[in-house]
Amino acid sequence: MAKIDPWGSNAVSDYDHVFKEFGLSKFPESMKKQLKHHFFERNIVVAHRDFEKVLERIKKKKKFINITGIASSGPYHLGHKADLDLFVFFKKCGAKNYFCVCDLDAYCSRPKIKTVAEAKEIAVQNVADALALGLSEKDIYVQSNREKEYYSFAFEIGKKITAKTFEAIYGHLDLGKVSANLLQYADILHGQLPEYSGKMPSITGIGLDQDSHARATRDVAKRLGYNLEMPSFIYFKFQSGLKQGSKMSSSEPDTAIFLNDCKADVVKKVGSCFTGGCPTAKEQRRLGGKPEICKKYEIDLFHLESAAKLKDIFEKCKSGKRLCGECKKLTIDYMDKFLKEHQAKAKKNLPKAKKIVYG
Amino acid sequence: MAKIDPWGSNAVSDYDHVFKEFGLSKFPESMKKQLKHHFFERNIVVAHRDFEKVLERIKKKKKFINITGIASSGPYHLGHKADLDLFVFFKKCGAKNYFCVCDLDAYCSRPKIKTVAEAKEIAVQNVADALALGLSEKDIYVQSNREKEYYSFAFEIGKKITAKTFEAIYGHLDLGKVSANLLQYADILHGQLPEYSGKMPSITGIGLDQDSHARATRDVAKRLGYNLEMPSFIYFKFQSGLKQGSKMSSSEPDTAIFLNDCKADVVKKVGSCFTGGCPTAKEQRRLGGKPEICKKYEIDLFHLESAAKLKDIFEKCKSGKRLCGECKKLTIDYMDKFLKEHQAKAKKNLPKAKKIVYG
Numbered sequence A, B: 001m002a003k004i005d006p007w008g009s010n011a012v013s014d015y016d017h018v019f020k021e022f023g024l025s026k027f028p029e030s031m032k033k034q035l036k037h038h039f040f041e042r043n044i045v046v047a048h049r050d051f052e053k054v055l056e057r058i059k060k061k062k063k064f065i066n067i068t069g070i071a072s073s074g075p076y077h078l079g080h081k082a083d084l085d086l087f088v089f090f091k092k093c094g095a096k097n098y099f100c101v102c103d104l105d106a107y108c109s110r111p112k113i114k115t116v117a118e119a120k121e122i123a124v125q126n127v128a129d130a131l132a133l134g135l136s137e138k139d140i141y142v143q144s145n146r147e148k149e150y151y152s153f154a155f156e157i158g159k160k161i162t163a164k165t166f167e168a169i170y171g172h173l174d175l176g177k178v179s180a181n182l183l184q185y186a187d188i189l190h191g192q193l194p195e196y197s198g199k200m201p202s203i204t205g206i207g208l209d210q211d212s213h214a215r216a217t218r219d220v221a222k223r224l225g226y227n228l229e230m231p232s233f234i235y236f237k238f239q240s241g242l243k244q245g246s247k248m249s250s251s252e253p254d255t256a257i258f259l260n261d262c263k264a265d266v267v268k269k270v271g272s273c274f275t276g277g278c279p280t281a282k283e284q285r286r287l288g289g290k291p292e293i294c295k296k297y298e299i300d301l302f303h304l305e306s307a308a309k310l311k312d313i314f315e316k317c318k319s320g321k322r323l324c325g326e327c328k329k330l331t332i333d334y335m336d337k338f339l340k341e342h343q344a345k346a347k348k349n350l351p352k353a354k355k356i357v358y359g
Helices: A009-022 A052-061 A079-092 A103-109 A116-132 A149-161 A163-170 A175-192 A208-223 A263-271 A281-287 A294-302 A307-318 A323-350 A350-358 B007-023 B052-059 B078-092 B103-109 B116-132 B148-159 B162-171 B175-192 B208-221 B262-270 B281-287 B295-303 B308-318 B324-348 B350-358
Strands: A046-051 A066-070 A096-102 A140-142 A202-207 A230-237 B045-049 B064-073 B096-101 B138-143 B201-208 B231-237
Touching: A009 A323, A046 A208, A052 A294, A066 A079, A066 A103, A066 A175, A079 A116, A079 A202, A079 A294, A096 A116, A096 A175, A103 A116, A103 A175, A103 B148, A116 A140, A116 A323, A116 A350, A140 A350, A149 A208, A149 B103, A149 B148, A163 A175, A163 A208, A163 B175, A175 A202, A175 A350, A175 B045, A175 B096, A175 B148, A175 B162, A175 B175, A202 A208, A202 B052, A208 B045, A230 A323, A230 B148, A230 B262, A263 A323, A263 B078, A294 A307, A294 A323, A294 B138, A294 B324, A307 A323, A323 B350, A350 B231, B045 B208, B064 B078, B064 B103, B078 B096, B078 B201, B078 B231, B096 B103, B103 B116, B103 B175, B116 B138, B116 B324, B138 B350, B148 B162, B148 B175, B148 B208, B162 B175, B175 B201, B201 B208, B208 B231, B262 B324, B295 B308, B295 B324, B308 B324, B324 B350
Parallel strands: A066 A096, A066 A202, A096 A140, A202 A230, B064 B096, B064 B201, B096 B138, B201 B231
Antiparallel strands: A046 A230, B045 B231
């Protein structure tokens, strides 16, 4: 078994075969050192495609496009916060920012969203959250409220992908999802059109499971004939759900902490999450805990910014000095503090969010 | 053989089986009498779906939507003029007018159009022609220059049609053509959205070969959940090409008279078109001509407005009193006169057309 460290770098080896298979590059140590964010330090970002040219721009203080989108299918949870945290990091690196609130995409691709109006309502809260997390009004756009140039471009893309390719990549040919995908390709690429920022490298953070989408976007970029720079991607390690083996999911509220959760929710969710701890306190004191499989520790890894505090949590757990209950309390406390502050900021930003969504 | 008359009504019987098969209604004599345009009088409009409610609106001087689109894939020919003539007729009936210049659709669906910029260039001449034929600026919109509400609606429609349905209707699953079709459904239906004219009957004139498209549009209208009025359609008799057995086609210039043709083109094209006349003048004088299969007579039927002149042409041909050469000269003369006047008007409208296309 590989050596375990507080930054969870061992888990990267699990992905090695995936990288090879899909032609991804492992995110090298040399690059990590140049990017001052715990997502890099803690091996949360594990792979990339063509990130070199973005890094080059950052180092030379030249502009690049920072583009990420989240579908408006429900309130944001900590998984979305991670996406936004990375977005804010690149914003601070001096990017041209395109944060897309994907209301139309959410409607087209998800049966549970019955109308565009419903997706727009969700979008308002999403935008308020994004503003509270450090984005400003000019960093955000809402698909349903985007200019015609963007839409026209999305339709153009329809000419550049075949049904067979689509089916091979996504395993289906749901025309609603095709529509959503055309919008997503446009989201990633339209910033390079002359009407927007013009040709330049772009960066988008995605999950490893979305790589097929990244490849399709790059393929489309080549075919479009607009002389676009190939978009770059960096890949997140999967942020899992709070229950053992679960995925963090908007449709199963107990698997995730949402940005609009109250203290009672956090106490309940963190309190009952899977830790992998020993059956008895005595045993745990003797053998220590297993942060590498603990869901609470995963929250810390992604969202506890202090490296010293994280190291302390890791070491006290491994050595059996601190038991799960006390350890959970630490997380509940900082998470509740963060959420309270966040919710106050988001509330203050609601009028601005409405303006962004409804124009 | 059915009795032949100058208005070509016999040809309608050829379509009877088509109507039955596809569930179309034959355009009834009672309706034709209420619509003062030679397309109705001369049985050029042969069938309909749900036209009753549009006629009702016309009679009660209530508003209805008049929507037609032509792809910007080349200069307009007499076939397009017929579409526009019908559009102008409904405009005069007091409609809310939506003439769509389909530049994006042309790009998405046609391999020969290499860029949207190319489609837009073609669109400028198309718009100038439409203005010259009696449309005003507010009657016309260009897809690539339409508001985001229209585009958003087109993407929404993607959720309401399945790949299987699409393939069954159109016999293919070219995603560029899927994109073009989503735009076309939006063209026909978006006028009923609250942001535009609101719910009301609409009328679109199409060729019989496009009925599958009409049915798909009506199916989508039902599924969208916007409480839309089912769109109505009327069906044109096929306007064929100038050569025997040919289709009027932008890609084969000799099969059609274009609105930008000069006199020499008209002389050449009408002069050499198929008439079905007898091999010798003597025989033709004895047996008479065959206007029912004559391509030049088809031009007259669609584009010579004077009923008296058309009747005279028909009778002098049938009786053998006028031979093809002389008869062609008549058509060349009025067509050349029309084209010269039209081209002068279109030229004057070019600046306005540019403004409509490029905003």
